[in-house]
Amino acid sequence: MQIASAFPELNMGRLLTGEGEMLRPSPQSGGDVTSGTVVGANISGSGNSFSHSDTLTVLRLLQNCQDQLKKKDEQIDRLLALLEKK
Structure with a gap:
């Protein structure tokens, strides 16, 4: 689950089933990105760095794919x- 380790704020159940919120609540505030809490403002891994806006872009792309x-x-x-009617 490389996505889960790179984006810990994502709700993996939502990605797998399409149900529930896209983001998990932030442990610090109980909120998520949509409520104004900055989650994963700078995610680093494998030599790559993602800014908060990059993370939001990825989340939007994931939502679009899911839709x-x-x-x-x-x-x-x-x-x-x-087919069943025939």
Whole structure:
């Protein structure tokens, strides 16, 4: 789980199931990035450094991918329903 170690503020359950909040509450304040708390302002690992804005960009990209996967799953469900009618 390289994502989990690089982005500890992410809710891994959300990434796997699409349910729940994208970010885990901050241990210091109980908040998350969306409530104004800076989580992972500078994440370093493997010689790479991510700023807070980079982290937010990655989170937005992950959310976008998750939304697209949900739409794909809905389309598959509709196609399966059509096939079952035949």
